[in-house]
Amino acid sequence: MPGSFCAGADLIEWHTMSQMQVSKFLINLHAALGTLENLPVPTITTIDGPALGDGLELTLTCDLHVAGSSVTKLGLPETKLSIIPGLGRMQCAMQLLGLFKVKNLIFMVHMLTVHKVCEWGN
Numbered sequence: 001m002p003g004s005f006c007a008g009a010d011l012i013e014w015h016t017m018s019q020m021q022v023s024k025f026l027i028n029l030h031a032a033l034g035t036l037e038n039l040p041v042p043t044i045t046t047i048d049g050p051a052l053g054d055g056l057e058l059t060l061t062c063d064l065h066v067a068g069s070s071v072t073k074l075g076l077p078e079t080k081l082s083i084i085p086g087l088g089r090m091q092c093a094m095q096l097l098g099l100f101k102v103k104n105l106i107f108m109v110h111m112l113t114v115h116k117v118c119e120w121g122n
Helices: 019-037 054-061 077-081 090-097 099-108 114-120
Strands: 044-047 064-067
């Protein structure tokens, strides 16, 4: 669908879930991303809308990233609520952007445009 990608987990829904349900959800999501990451073929993510939280981590699981020039929201908004990115893909971000920029993204809760990410990647 044009203009969309993945806005991440529904944190409001998490409040209605038990700790066991949240844990099972995260285990299943982590396993799914691990399967994607270990496919024997190149994987490509195409972003045409917000890639936030787990959605951003999903993109980092893929080998190549293609984003529309109008994408204005790439980020980790959960850090504003003191929730750490939980899918383990920040190591990939550090390889792409460097430690300083990833810390800036997490600590300052920046929403980046695709143009800013391209600048940061250079």
